Amino acid sequence: MRYFILIFLLTGLFHSYPVKAQSEFCGITNGSFKPGENITLKVYYRLSGVYVGAGEATFSCLLEKLGGKDVYHIIGEGKTYRAYDWFFKVRDKYESYIDTASMRPLKFVRNVNEGGYKIYNNVTFDQTQHIATSTNGTFKVPECVQDVVSAVFYARNINFDKYKVNDKIPFNMFLDDQVYNIYIRYLGKEVIDTRYGKFRAIRFKPLLIKGTMFQGGEQMDVWVSDDPNKVPLRIQSAISVGSIVVDMIDYKNLRYPFTSLVGKR
Numbered sequence: 145m146r147y148f149i150l151i152f153l154l155t156g157l158f159h160s161y162p163v164k165a166q167s168e169f170c171g172i173t174n175g176s177f178k179p180g181e182n183i184t185l186k187v188y189y190r191l192s193g194v195y196v197g198a199g200e201a202t203f204s205c206l207l208e209k210l211g212g213k214d215v216y217h218i219i220g221e222g223k224t225y226r227a228y229d230w231f232f233k234v235r236d237k238y239e240s241y242i243d244t245a246s247m248r249p250l251k252f253v254r255n256v257n258e259g260g261y262k263i264y265n266n267v268t269f270d271q272t273q274h275i276a277t278s279t280n281g282t283f284k285v286p287e288c289v290q291d292v293v294s295a296v297f298y299a300r301n302i303n304f305d306k307y308k309v310n311d312k313i314p315f316n317m318f319l320d321d322q323v324y325n326i327y328i329r330y331l332g333k334e335v336i337d338t339r340y341g342k343f344r345a346i347r348f349k350p351l352l353i354k355g356t357m358f359q360g361g362e363q364m365d366v367w368v369s370d371d372p373n374k375v376p377l378r379i380q381s382a383i384s385v386g387s388i389v390v391d392m393i394d395y396k397n398l399r400y401p402f403t404s405l406v407g408k409r
Contacts, residue, residue: 170287170288172247172298172301172302173245173247173301174216174244174247174297174301175301175372175399176297176300176301176372176373176374176399177205177216177297177300177373177398177399178205178397178398178399179205179206179207179216180205180206180396180397181203181204181205181395181396181397181398181399182202182203182204182205182394182395182396182397183202183203183204183375183376183392183394183395183396184200184201184202184392184393184394184395185200185201185202185376185379185390185391185392185393186199186200186339186390186391186393187199187200187201187222187224187388187389187390188388188389188390188391189228189386189387189388190386190387190388190389191386195389197225198224198225198228198231198388199222199223199224199225199228199234200222200223200225200393201220201221201222201223201390202220202221202222203218203219203220204218204219205217205218205219205297206219207244208241210241210250210251211250213243213244213245213250214243214244214245215241215242215243215244215250215251216240216241216242216244216297217239217240217241218239218240218241218242218293218294218297219237219238219239220236220237220238220239220240220293221236221237221238222234222235222236223235223236232258232259233257233258233259233260234256234257234258234259235256235257236255236256236257236258237253237254237255237256238252238253238254238255238256238292238293239251239252239253239293240252240253240291240292240293240294240297242294242297242298243271246271247294247297247298247301248269248271248288248289248290248294249269249289249290249291249293249294250268250269250271251266251267251268251269252265252266252267252269252291252292252293252294252318253265253266253267254266254267254292263320264279265278265279265280265320265321266278266279267279267291267318269285269289269291269318271287271288271289274286274287274289276289276318278321280321281321283318283321283323285316285318285323286316286323288315288316289316289317289318289323290315290316290317290318291317291318291319292317292319295315295317296376299313299328299374300368300373300374300375301374302328302374304330304346304348307330308330309330309331309332310329310330310331311329311330312327312328312329312330313327313328313329313330314326314327315327315328326350326351327350327351328348328349328350328351329348329349329350329351330346330348331347331348331349331365332346332347333345333346333347333370334347334367335406336367336377336378338367338377338378338391338392339391339393339409340377340391340392340393340408340409341405341406341407341408341409342405342406342407343367343369343370343377343404343405343406344369344370344371344404344406345367345368345369345370345377345378345404346367346368346369346370346374347365347366347367348365348366348368349364349365349366350364350366364379364380364381365378365379365380365381366378366379367379369402369404369405370404371400371401371402371403371404372399372400373398373399373400373402373404375392375395375398375402376392377391377392378390378391378392
């Protein structure tokens with residue numbers, strides 16, 4: 145969902161960026177999440193100056209086999225509550241199959257219904273030949289290309305301590321049969337008070353791809369936990385018809401203790 149991609153940062157105006165830093169998205173090994181992890185986030189829409197709960201998104205991680213390789217099967221599902229379906233009904237499912245050794249996607253499935261706009265796309269990545277074969281054809285892709293879900297889980301393993309405030313971390317993403325050169329802008333660390341509790345957090349801005357909900361550009365702020373898990377805690381963004389806040393409201397089976405949690409509500 146565009147509520148959903150939010151979470152995961154990544155849909156906006158096409159933006160070209162030097163490929164030299166693409167290496168930031170090559171070669172990282174997973175040290176932040178494990179199979180069995182489940183994270184739930186709640187979407188709040190601002191209505192007449194008040195934020196009301198409009199929907200939820202969940203992300204789960206399974207360990208499976210694909211083509212003889214061990215993969216993380218990440219499933220992301222997003223939906224609006226039935227009371228808000230009249231306004232903008234969302235029933236979305238995203239799946240990414242990520243090679244556990246390289247953290248690069250091998251398969252991506254997008255099955256979405258957003259306000260009656262339906263998309264189904266099944267993509268297989270040949271990371272050796274740099275080819276993506278989708279429901280609609282075959283496309284050349286750059287080295288270390290990510291899909292919209294794998295990029296989020298890959299980014300959870302970035303060591304932000306080596307960056308300065310306002311540094312950009314660029315990468316390539318394949319979505320809707322196109323390659324987008326986008327980036328994350330690191331904004332530093334701070335304490336944030338969410339609906340779940342108070343956390344020490346890492347803050348950054350993703351470059352958004354313009355779509356049905358988001359305006360594109362650096363219109364979104366994302367906070368992840370300042371601990372080895374790097375759990376998404378809050379996403380805040382202007383949208384085409386107001387603004388939204390997305391807060392983490394539940395989690396299960398994190399890889400490490402949730403040490404960034406200062407105090408629970």
